[in-house]
Every structure is written in C-alpha cells, then in structure tokens.
Amino acid sequence: MILDRIDDQALRVGIVGTGFIGAGWAVVFARAGCDVRLFDPAKEAAERGAALARDIVGRVPVAPARGRGNIRLVGSLAEAIADADWVQESGPEDADVKIRILMELDAIAPAGAIIASSTSAIMPSRFMERVPGRARCLVAHPFNPPYLIPVVELVPSPWTDPEIVERARAILSFVGQSPVLVAREVAGFIANRLQAAVISEAISLVARGVAAPEDVDACMVGALGLRWALMGPFETMDSNAPGGFAAYVGRFGDSYQDLVRDLRVADPWPQDALDRIEGALRRRRPIDELPEFNSWRDMMVARLRSLVASEQGELSLDLENRRPAPPPWS
Amino acid sequence: MILDRIDDQALRVGIVGTGFIGAGWAVVFARAGCDVRLFDPAKEAAERGAALARDIVGRVPVAPARGRGNIRLVGSLAEAIADADWVQESGPEDADVKIRILMELDAIAPAGAIIASSTSAIMPSRFMERVPGRARCLVAHPFNPPYLIPVVELVPSPWTDPEIVERARAILSFVGQSPVLVAREVAGFIANRLQAAVISEAISLVARGVAAPEDVDACMVGALGLRWALMGPFETMDSNAPGGFAAYVGRFGDSYQDLVRDLRVADPWPQDALDRIEGALRRRRPIDELPEFNSWRDMMVARLRSLVASEQGELSLDLENRRPAPPPWS
Numbered sequence: 001m002i003l004d005r006i007d008d009q010a011l012r013v014g015i016v017g018t019g020f021i022g023a024g025w026a027v028v029f030a031r032a033g034c035d036v037r038l039f040d041p042a043k044e045a046a047e048r049g050a051a052l053a054r055d056i057v058g059r060v061p062v063a064p065a066r067g068r069g070n071i072r073l074v075g076s077l078a079e080a081i082a083d084a085d086w087v088q089e090s091g092p093e094d095a096d097v098k099i100r101i102l103m104e105l106d107a108i109a110p111a112g113a114i115i116a117s118s119t120s121a122i123m124p125s126r127f128m129e130r131v132p133g134r135a136r137c138l139v140a141h142p143f144n145p146p147y148l149i150p151v152v153e154l155v156p157s158p159w160t161d162p163e164i165v166e167r168a169r170a171i172l173s174f175v176g177q178s179p180v181l182v183a184r185e186v187a188g189f190i191a192n193r194l195q196a197a198v199i200s201e202a203i204s205l206v207a208r209g210v211a212a213p214e215d216v217d218a219c220m221v222g223a224l225g226l227r228w229a230l231m232g233p234f235e236t237m238d239s240n241a242p243g244g245f246a247a248y249v250g251r252f253g254d255s256y257q258d259l260v261r262d263l264r265v266a267d268p269w270p271q272d273a274l275d276r277i278e279g280a281l282r283r284r285r286p287i288d289e290l291p292e293f294n295s296w297r298d299m300m301v302a303r304l305r306s307l308v309a310s311e312q313g314e315l316s317l318d319l320e321n322r323r324p325a326p327p328p329w330s
Numbered sequence: 331m332i333l334d335r336i337d338d339q340a341l342r343v344g345i346v347g348t349g350f351i352g353a354g355w356a357v358v359f360a361r362a363g364c365d366v367r368l369f370d371p372a373k374e375a376a377e378r379g380a381a382l383a384r385d386i387v388g389r390v391p392v393a394p395a396r397g398r399g400n401i402r403l404v405g406s407l408a409e410a411i412a413d414a415d416w417v418q419e420s421g422p423e424d425a426d427v428k429i430r431i432l433m434e435l436d437a438i439a440p441a442g443a444i445i446a447s448s449t450s451a452i453m454p455s456r457f458m459e460r461v462p463g464r465a466r467c468l469v470a471h472p473f474n475p476p477y478l479i480p481v482v483e484l485v486p487s488p489w490t491d492p493e494i495v496e497r498a499r500a501i502l503s504f505v506g507q508s509p510v511l512v513a514r515e516v517a518g519f520i521a522n523r524l525q526a527a528v529i530s531e532a533i534s535l536v537a538r539g540v541a542a543p544e545d546v547d548a549c550m551v552g553a554l555g556l557r558w559a560l561m562g563p564f565e566t567m568d569s570n571a572p573g574g575f576a577a578y579v580g581r582f583g584d585s586y587q588d589l590v591r592d593l594r595v596a597d598p599w600p601q602d603a604l605d606r607i608e609g610a611l612r613r614r615r616p617i618d619e620l621p622e623f624n625s626w627r628d629m630m631v632a633r634l635r636s637l638v639a640s641e642q643g644e645l646s647l648d649l650e651n652r653r654p655a656p657p658p659w660s
C-alpha cells in the first residue's frame with residue numbers, strides 16, 4: 001500500500017481543479033518528488049494553473065533526497081487519477097458540484113487511492129455520504145499558499161476509515177506539510193474558528209469606539225503575533241507562568257473567565273465599522289499595491305519559517321547538551 | 331514641556347515597583363538614553379530589579395544617537411520622582427494599593443510630569459478618580475518583556491487630559507515603543523481581549539473533542555501565526571482578496587457571521603480539558619525546562635523583530651521605486 005511505497009517510489013498524485021489551491025498543491029507534491037497530474041475541465045484555467053505551478057516549483061527548495069517531481073497537465077479526469085495514490089479535489093466550493101466530482105473520482109480512482117477534498121467550509125458529511133467509497137474520502141484543507149503555510153486540516157466524515165486518516169497524515173507529513181486532525185465536524189474546522197474569534201472581537205472593538213483599526217492591527221503585529229509565530233496559544237500560556245500552563249490557569253483563569261463573558265465575538269459587523277476599517281487600510285496601501293504586498297508577505301513567511309526551523313534545531317541541540325540557550329542579541 | 335525636551339536632553343524617568351515589569355521599563359527608557367531612577371519599598375526586590383535591568387541594558391542595542399542612559403536605585407519614592415518627566419507605577423495589581431501609590435506620586439511629582447500605571451487589568455477610573463492630579467494620570471500597559479514586545483496600551487481615565495494622552499504617545503514612540511490608544515475603558519483592553527477570544531475557543535475545541543491540544547497549537551504556529559507576525563487581522567483580510575478588505579467582507583462576511591454564532595468563546599473551561607492540555611504540554615517539555623524555553627523565546631522574538639524591521643525597510647524602498655518585490659527563496 002501507499003505507506004510501503006512512499007519511501008522508495010514516486011507517489012502518484014492526481015489534482016482536479018487548478019485554481020490557486022490546486023496549483024499550490026501541485027507545488028507541494030512536486031517539490032517532494034511526487035509524480036503530479038493536473039486536470040481542470042476549463043482548459044484555460046488548467047493551462048494557467050499548470051504554468052503557475054511549474055513556475056513556482058522551479059524556484060522553491062526541493063526535497064534533496066528525492067529530486068523534483070513531475071507536473072503534467074492532462075486532458076481528462078481519468079488520465080489524472082487512473083493510477084493515483086492520492087487524489088486532491090480542488091474544485092468549486094459548492095456541495096452539489098463536489099458530490100458529482102467525488103462520485104466520478106471514486107468510480108475511477110484505483111482501490112488503494114485516498115480521495116481528499118480541499119474544501120474550507122463544507123462539512124464532509126454533506127458531500128461524501130452518498131459516495132460508494134466514502135470510507136476512503138476525507139477533507140484535507142490547506143492554507144494559501146499551501147507550499148508556504150504547512151498546516152493541513154484533516155477532517156474525516158463519519159464514514160471515513162480511521163486507517164485512511166492515519167495514512168493521510170503520514171503522506172502529508174512525508175511531503176513536508178503539518179497535518180492536524182479535526183476529529184469531529186465543526187464549522188470553520190480549527191484555524192478559521194480561531195481566526196473568526198479574533199476578527200469578530202477586533203471589528204467589535206472598532207464598532208464600539210474602543211480602538212482605531214490601525215491600533216488593533218498594531219496590537220497583533222507588535223505583541224500577540226510575536227508569540228504566535230513561535231508557539232500556539234497553549235504553549236504561550238505555558239511559558240507565561242513559572243509553574244507552566246496549570247499555574248497560569250490557577251492564577252489568571254478566573255479573570256479570563258470574567259473577561260470572555262464580556263467579549264462581543266458574536267456581535268454583528270456594523271457597516272460603518274467596516275467602512276472605517278477599509279478607510280484605514282486604504283490610507284496605508286492603495287488596492288493596486290496589494291499584489292506587491294502579497295509578494296512581500298510570501299517572501300517573509302518563507303523567511304520566518306527558515307528562521308524558526310533553524311533556531312528550533314538549535315534549541316533541541318541546546319536541550320540535549322543541557323547548555324543554556326544563547327542570550328538575546330548575541 | 332516634555333515634548334520640547336525629548337530631543338535635546340535626557341528624559342528623567344521615575345519607576346516605582348521593580349518586579350519584572352518595572353525592571354523591563356527601566357531597560358526601555360535606559361536604552362533610549364533616559365535618566366532612570368528606580369524605587370521599591372521592598373529593599374531586596376529593589377536590588378534584584380535594578381541588577382536585572384542593568385544586566386539586560388548592558389546587552390541590548392542602545393539608541394546610537396543618544397547613548398546608554400543611567401539606571402539608579404534610590405532609597406525613597408521622593409528621590410525617584412522628585413524631578414521626573416515620566417513616572418511609571420509598576421506596583422501590585424490591587425486597586426486600593428494603587429490608589430495609595432498614585433495619591434503619593436501625584437503629591438510629589440513635578441507639575442509637568444505624566445503619571446502612568448502598568449496595570450493590565452484594573453480600570454483607570456477605579457483607582458484614578460480620587461487623585462487630585464487625575465488629569466495627568468493614565469494607564470500605560472506594557473507586555474512582557476517590554477524591551478522586546480513594543481506595544482504599550484494607553485488607557486486614559488474619563489478625567490485624563492487629551493493633551494497628556496498625546497504627550498504620552500509621543501514619549502513612548504520616542505523611546506522606541508509602539509503605543510496604541512484604548513479610547514474607552516474595556517476589560518482586557520485590546521490585546522488581552524483578542525488573546526482571550528483565541529484561548530477560550532481553543533480550550534472549547536479540546537473540551538468538545540474536536541482537536542488535540544498539540545493540533546490547536548500547530549494551527550497557530552504553522553498557519554495563523556505566520557500571518558499575524560507580519561500583519562494584524564484587518565491587514566490579513568485585506569491581503570486575502572484581490573479587492574482588499576471590503577471585497578473580502580463582501581465575499582466571506584456572511585459565512586463568518588454564521589461561523590461566529592457557532593463559536594464557544596464564552597463557555598466555561600472544563601477541568602478535564604485543562605488537564606489534557608497540561609498533559610500534552612508536559613509531554614512536550616518538563617516544567618524545569620521552561621526558563622530555558624523562555625530564553626529561546628526572547629531570543630527569537632528579538633530575531634523576528636529584526637527580520638521584519640529590515641524587510642519592511644526593503645518594502646518601502648521597493649514601493650517607492652515601483653520595482654516588484656524580490657521573489658521568495660531568492
């Protein structure tokens with residue numbers, strides 16, 4: 001099966017749907033040495049997606065032991081997945097369309113293949129129930145762009161075989177992603193729920209006249225984000241009290257519980273607050289500079305990841321040798 | 331007044347309370363060339379705080395044009411603030427204690443001095459109302475450690491003179507911090523409200539069996555945090571749709587509004603979920619390795635800030651010359 005093969009043969013990947021996400025997946029798999037076939041029923045979109053993926057994969061670091069994989073644009077869904085180990089559906093965000101695509105994928109894909117959907121918002125039970133091979137189907141939701149943002153949320157439907165989930169996890173780790181398990185279907189999975197909580201409270205602070213939009217953004221980039229680029233919310237709490245997480249909760253738990261009852265996360269988003277935020281953002285940067293800003297963002301994400309990865313290596317080493325960590329600014 | 335002086339003379343700063351936050355403030359002001367006096371009624375704590383501040387300030391980069399300031403431990407509150415331009419109260423988090431301290435500070439500090447409190451949780455109206463000079467008092471809430479995390483939340487009481495708020499902003503910017511204005515008193519100010527929203531939803535996801543603690547942390551450090559180290563929540567939305575923030579809200583606003591009604595931010599924190607999180611964190615790192623982890627964290631925060639600062643410089647340059655940003659991995 002796939003797990004036996006991933007160390008010695010090129011994994012065969014079929015990607016259906018070649019928008020930004022499908023093209024991004026192609027990069028992820030190709031830089032890990034996989035044999036990638038792309039298909040999109042819209043011919044122009046298919047060619048654009050394939051060209052984009054090839055362009056990016058020519059510039060990203062490639063898994064040295066495995067070499068660069070192959071990205072091939074094919075003319076039919078069957079050609080894309082006929083001998084695939086992994087099928088990645090990245091079509092439109094529409095449950096009915098996804099049902100039709102998954103039916104077809106399941107009818108054609110070889111018995112051993114895993115069928116994954118990139119959906120960010122549709123519950124797997126909604127579009128996998130009627131698929132005969134639903135036991136091998138699951139959601140693998142990436143972030144944008146997937147070759148820079150490593151997390152993939154794996155969401156099994158109620159009918160997904162637990163063995164398939166484990167294999168999916170192993171394969172995604174093998175190609176360099178960070179799979180996380182969403183054990184039960186919930187709207188927004190994990191990351192978008194956390195993001196929604198932040199966004200909504202942030203909008204409410206502007207709506208209530210507590211904070212200017214730029215000051216909300218400044219609090220993230222100059223305080224909270226400096227922790228969260230390095231560690232998650234639980235590890236942050238752990239590091240903020242000498243006795244760790246339990247001590248932190250013992251000391252601040254009651255205050256936080258009072259505070260969360262005061263939050264306005266579920267408030268509607270008033271239009272005048274949205275207008276003020278848009279105004280503040282446009283004063284900072286005109287719309288036509290967004291593509292350039294996004295190039296900067298992607299470059300910086302790549303550099304942040306290199307920095308953290310290299311220093312975490314140093315940390316493990318330090319801990320192993322029981323040497324104190326180097327001081328700041330050394 | 332102070333604003334006229336900050337460019338040509340050393341700003342005089344009196345810090346009352348020499349725990350981690352008071353000592354951290356001493357570093358912030360001393361590296362900006364200020365003349366800092368420290369006082370704490372507990373003699374041992376005072377000596378420990380002064381030694382810590384001097385040790386750190388000997389290692390941090392100093393404002394080159396101004397040279398390293400002076401940190402002096404003094405024996406009385408009066409000596410600390412008798413000729414101060416800025417007084418920073420960093421005493422115990424107890425409203426009654428703070429009322430007593432502020433009364434004394436206000437009685438002694440020169441007429442032109444600003445009196446700021448480091449409180450993270452007590453509303454300024456609660457302990458400033460009865461202070462005769464309440465017009466010059468406000469909260470200046472830093473993060474830990476203040477010399478690495480630049481944001482300072484400025485929270486005026488209802489009686490704070492708006493001119494004092496503007497001067498406080500100018501002085502904190504001058505010493506290299508990033509002041510933000512909390513225009514109306516709300517529990518948790520800005521950053522801790524956003525943090526509380528994330529923490530509470532995160533705990534709820536563990537409590538409901540949706541996610542393992544380590545997978546929640548992974549979603550932050552491998553997805554959301556890679557954006558939020560570079561830009562706030564509004565700028566993130568702005569960059570996630572070709573038409574910017576307004577287009578993003580137009581496209582995803584309704585889904586987010588559905589989603590936020592499903593969040594469980596206000597749920598209580600069940601003990602068994604807290605125990606599972608503590609267990610996951612201890613498997614990752616024993617308590618006695620936390621100090622070393624925190625040294626690593628502080629070093630990394632310093633490096634993240636250098637990286638972002640240097641690259642934002644590059645960005646401005648790029649935008650000015652209308653050259654495209656360099657590609658990732660170049």
